[in-house]
Amino acid sequence: MKEQNWWKECVVYQIYPRSFCDSNGDGIGDINGITTKLDYLKDLGVDVLWLSPVCKSPNDDNGYDISNYRDIMEEFGTMEDFHRMLEEAHKRGLKIMLDLVVNHTSDEHEWFNQSKRALDGGKYRDYYIWKKGKGENPPNNWGSFFGGSAWEYCEERKEYYLHIFSRKQPDLNWENPAVREEIYDMMQWWLNKGIDGFRMDVINLIGKDQNFPDGIKDGNAPYGDLVPYTHNMPQAHIYLKEMNEKILSKHDVITVGETLNTSVEDGIKYAGFDENELNMIFTFEHMNVDNLGNSKWNDQRFELRKLKEIMTRWQNGMYQKAWNSLYWNNHDQPRVVSRFGNDGPYRELSAKMLATCLHMMQGTPYIYQGEEIGMTNLYFDTIEEYEDIESRTAFEQCTKMEGVDEETMMRRIRWKSRDNARTPMQWNSRENAGFTKGTPWFTVNPNYKSINVEDQQQNEESILNYYKRLIALRKKYRIIVYGDYRLLDPESDKTFTYMRTLDQEKLLVACNFTDAQVRMQIPDELKGTKGRILISNYSHEDKMLIAAYGSEGRTGEDGSILLHPYETVVTLF
DSSP states (O other): OOOOOHHHHOOEEEEOGGGTOOSSSSSSOOHHHHHHTHHHHHHHTOOEEEEOOOEEOOOTTTTSSOSEEEEEOGGGOOHHHHHHHHHHHHHTTOEEEEEEOOSBOOTTSHHHHHHTTOTTOOTTTTSBOEEOOBTTBOSSOBBOTTSSBSEEEETTTTEEEEOSSOTTSOBBOTTSHHHHHHHHHHHHHHHHHTOOEEEETTGGGSOOOTTOOOOOOOTTOSSBOOHHHHSSOHHHHHHHHHHHHHTGGGSOOEEEEEOSSOOHHHHHHHHBTTTOSOSEEEOOTGGGTTOBTTBOOOOOOOOHHHHHHHHHHHHHHHTTTBOBEEOSOOTTSOOHHHHTSOSSTTHHHHHHHHHHHHHTSSSEEEEETTGGGTOOOOOOSSGGGOOOHHHHHHHHHHHHTSOOOHHHHHHHHHHHOGGGGOSOOOOOSSGGGGSOSSOOSSOOOGGGGTSOHHHHHTOTTSHHHHHHHHHHHHHHOHHHHHOEEEESOTTOSSEEEEEEEETTEEEEEEEEOSSSOEEEEOOGGGTTOOOEEEEESSOOSOSSOTTHHHHTTOBOTTSEEEEOTTOEEEEEO
């Protein structure tokens, strides 16, 4: 077994500050609001708080367009507020992980203002990726992830700059050593304040193919695919090793890289125990399980067999080579209980089942705000009600350029929009879910009267209290953190059952992903043995013995066990 590290044994909670808690009544969540909820987070049992960007930003992409890395967004408060929050978190044994957004900046960053005026040289001339056009056309045919060309013409420089995302998010030129030194110096500045790590936004995009060739077009797509020339380039590993050597290796911190379009082999390169880059990465393969081709914009239900294959490949492929991060939700994904579970009559059961399925795997679990109470998607009627730039751009492009009818596109956006994750946190059943005393910046999900923290704190069988038990189990049993993994039912499209093993202990995790009763097979090696049920989302008369199933008449002649709708059971042998 590889070396034990605190970041392998911790649980991370992601806070989207704008939607978490508003302390001053302006309708926008803020840093002081986070401070008021630290006791809640400590009681939940988490160890690390990952804050989505809090740095100064014009908010073209909800904070992922930073205009000053060394200042706090005015809506969120002041640097003094941040220092107080950091101090109070540390008093409670909670660590703070900041979002590091360094593939790009805002076009309102002073670096960019200087760069676009640097016609004849100067320090900032090559801080961004500038290219001459091809006649009247951009340098190549790359398409931005947010729609349109990935190149924007700048009248001042008579050149185009690259923006993989919004045109207000120009990509930094990591080929320039001065840019890298600026970033490393900024990281050290934050570490000197006492923060405990970084989540690195789209960090595998920092290296680009310096030939900037045209990308292949998919069907009638108006633009070419930039992924082969911007994702997982060899330069990205060179830069991350340099970052690790100069900054990260000097601090005992947690690092996780957001890495789009990565394979297990890529994951080992980024997060390998011997690679000296990052502690772990976020892969998106399981989040793309319900995509059609390269497009997320559909409303089809995922295939469980495909999801199991992906999760299993990462569990086994990374074992003893690199470390996994475990997540169902974040600020860019729809709510998991709506997506992979059942947000209707089985909301509570399926939310607990999904949590169990994830938290019993090997890796560091991430909980996104509201996931611990089973918050659901919010379904809007019109595109005007959405705030998310990606959703709005996709609606326009798909309806006007690709011929998708508006009703179909709205159905897809309701299913997949990032805004599903960005509705305000539901604290209680009072006005605006207790998020703000003012007018909330974004619509509160009207189901807050029945889904909120306050009610669940008073209910021992709530989703919230179930999460507390799950987190406590991870801290108690080493097998959950360090055991190996074996999938038991690869062909089933109804159950997800796997085994964890460490030394002489075995952990059986059974999950029913349907709203019907199904049977699961007990592995031969466990038949006739007695195990202790550690957690279940159904009530069992005897939570000590697997034989409790037999007393309910659930054991079949073939040794199979009957699982109720969305049931999950974890048994230690």
